[in-house]
Amino acid sequence: MQNNEKVSAVVSDLRIIMESTKDSNVSKFLSRTEERGDLxxxxxxxxxxxxxxxxxxxxxxxFKAKYPDIVTLPEGLLGDFIILRNPKVSGFELMIVWKIHLDEEGITTPVLDLLPKVPEQVLEQKxxxxxxxxxxxxxxxxxxxxxxxxxNLIKVLGSEE
Structure with a gap:
């Protein structure tokens, strides 16, 4: 569209194709963007x-490079969690889950949580x-x-016996 002062364009049909959208939040965002045509x-x-x-x-x-004995990346660098293990306490693990939430409006938020896996004998004691x-x-x-x-979590875990 063009008038005397400005030139502008309107998106009337938009299709976004991405290789992989295993994250359902990203898929919802893409659908919403296609509907609105908001590039x-x-x-x-x-x-x-x-x-x-x-x-x-x-x-x-x-953290994997700094603490190779404690930090493991089961899904590699592209995964959304790391596992912390104290080499001295068998079976005790802390999983840090780090999701990246993208809502339908395009707001991106990191979401982190910690999931402990504790052997029964430790669980009873502590x-x-x-x-x-x-x-x-x-x-x-x-x-x-x-x-x-x-x-701090890694340091505490590494110092526990």
Missing amino acids: LTFFRSLSTYAEWYEHRRHTFLH MRSVESIPGNFRSALRLFGIEAAIE
Whole structure:
């Protein structure tokens, strides 16, 4: 469209094809973007999503390199979780799940949670302290940020006997 002052374009039909959209939130966002034809929101949101994705990958790589005896990446660098194991305590694991949520409006939010896997004998002895680990981790996330919260968790786990 063109008038005396401005030239503008209107998207009337939009199809977005991506190689893999195993994340249902991304699929919903893509559908919504196609309906609206809003390319500006699409590129902004996709850029932010990619930045968070790369930040997660870089963070996982950093901790795997720094603490190779404690940190494992079962799904590799492209996975959405890492597992922390204390080599001295058999069967005790902490899984940090780091999802990247992209809603239909294009807002990208990192979502982290901690899932403990505790052997029964440890669970019986230290039930109260084990139950508080996920809540304490979420508090640390809010107070210190993602990297510092993970770093502190690894240090505590590595020092436990």
